[in-house]
Amino acid sequence: MKKINIVCALSAAALLIMGCEKNEYDDGPGNPGQVSEAAKTAFETKYPGAQNVRWTVKGEHAVANFSLSTTDAESASEGQSDAWFRNGNGVWDMTATNLRIIDLPEAVQEGFRASKYGDETLWTPTGKCDRLERRDVMLPTADGKSIVVYVIGVESASAKGVKTTLDVYFSEDGILVNEVAGAPDNGYEDQLPQQPQGSVEQYLQTNIVDKGGRVMEIDAENGGTEVEALLDNRKLELYFDGGQNWVYTKTDYYRQDLTNGGIPANIVEALKTSEHYTNDRSVDDIEKVETNAANDNRTWWVFELETRWDAVNVYVDDTGIIERPVIDMGQTGGLPSGGDVESFIEKKYPGARILERDYDDGFLEVEILHDGTKKELKFNGCDEWVRTEWEIRLRELPKAVTDAVSKGGYTFDDDEADVVEAPSGKWYEVEVRKGRDEFRLHIDDDGKILRTEYDD
Structure with a gap:
């Protein structure tokens, strides 16, 4: 059977290099003395065969870098590892282990190949390949249960010419459970387990765990609590507001659900009436969204x-195709209160109102209303701004842009254009035609054609 073409590094250095945050991982000679006896004892109990142990301290955690003893290093099922223990009481929270490709479970390999990231014409593995084991926050620590995911790094140059690097997470049974663009290289510190609080824990127990599901990840930082879970072999994303009230659940569906009854027939029929639908192969991702009473239980x-140039979202309910619904998520719109994202928006787009935020292909996408125009911002896993995009009419284009189109022998093929702002600059994307050929041009304010995309 075909294997994933990944060369997984065996060095533990990949687990320790800092990315978004610099110089926080102190592995100086004084660190071993800062590690508590509770952490050392817990480590020796959990990993009695550990070798080449080196301790460092990271915030409230003591981190042990080590390797496991094996009779044959070439056939070792585990490579270098970082195990995170709470330095105060020795509670184990997480272990990240560098893997070789042969160590990935077959179910994970199959899940990766079946996902869009397994398409070698679009995505290339970066060599990052890790096993991440975390304490199960929904079960007593003493029972030994843990949550295990496998992380594979991939990269691709998108149709817009932007290099995209993602960490894609798969469960042990090969289900894609998370995607993080531009992930921080901080030894997975951002993946440390968080304990759910109050009504959030009660909701998860009743609606996920008691139904046979598992809570995979909890993030209680983004103006509320975000949860990734698995139930009935499907990935779920749940959101709770700052008052611990459930707001929505998004459930992943698959292309085969269009024909196997997984999606109601009336929903599928409504989808097929969209001008953007050509056949089932054009359907990339599918989500079912369920909301709370504050959002009318919709x-x-x-x-x-x-589509020809871009991915387009089509929204459908029992009445047919609808406009994009807006979810009321509270005052912050689900953004980190006072954090990098909110501060960036306030500075770059003063007076903007946050309409909605969502995740797509590992990016945080934030829709705002600024100067009467809806704009969509994209941020990576480090909360770094990647780009902003919005639509304008052709009559709003600078004269230098329209002149560049005519001088190049092109004619406009659409009555709208996209404005794009990014750290590298600003440009306009226009759809044009020359003879029988169709193109998308990227043109700057001075009328310089930066990029020509041919529709083949």
Whole structure:
């Protein structure tokens, strides 16, 4: 059977290099003395065969870098590892282990190959390949249960010419459970388990755990609590507001659900009436969205369709195709209160109102209303701004841009254009035609054609 073409590094250095945050991981000679006896004892109990142990301290955690003893290093099922223990009481929270490709479970390899990231014409493995084991926050620590995911790094140059690097997470049974763009290289510190609080824990126990599901990750930093879970072999994303009230659940569906009854027939029929639908192969991602009473208990479906130039979302409910619904998520719109994202928006787009935020292909996407125009911002896993995009009419284009189109022998093929702002600059994306050929041009304010995309 075909294997994933990944060369996984065996060095533990990949687990320790800092990315978004610099110089926080202190591995100076004084660190071993700062590690508590509780942490050392817990480590020796959990990993009695550990070799080449080196301790460092990271915030409230003592981190042990080590390797496991094996009779044959070439056939070792585990490579270098970082185990995180709370320095105060020795409670184990997480272990990250560098893997070789042969160590990935077959179910994970199959899940990766079946996902869009397994398409070698679009995505290339970076060599990052890790096993991440975390304390199960929904079960007593003493029972030994843990949550295990496998992380594979991939990269691709998108149709917009932007290099995209993602960490894609798979459960032990090969289900894609998370995607993080531009992830911080901080030894997975951002993946440390968080204990759910109050009504959040009660909701998860009743609606996930008691139904046979598992809570995979909890993030209680983004103006509320975000949860990734698995139930009935599907990934779920749940959001709770700052008052610990459930707001929505998004459930992943798959292309085969269009024909196997997984998606109601009336929803599928409504989808097929969209001008963007050509066939089932054009359907990339599918989500079912269920909301709380504050959002009128609405349920709808989101279909991401691949079109000539871009991916387009089509929204469908029992009434047919609808406009994009807006979820009321509270005052912050689900953004980190006072954090990098909110501060960036306030500075770059003063007076902007946050309409909605969502995740797509590992990016945080934030829709704002600024100067009467809806704009979509994209941020990576380090909360770094990647780009902003919005639509304008052709009559709003600078004269230098329209002149560049005519001088190049092109004619406009659409009555709208996209404005794009990014750290590298600003440009306009226009759809044009020359003879029988169709193109998308990227043109700056001075009328310089920066990029020509041919529709083949």
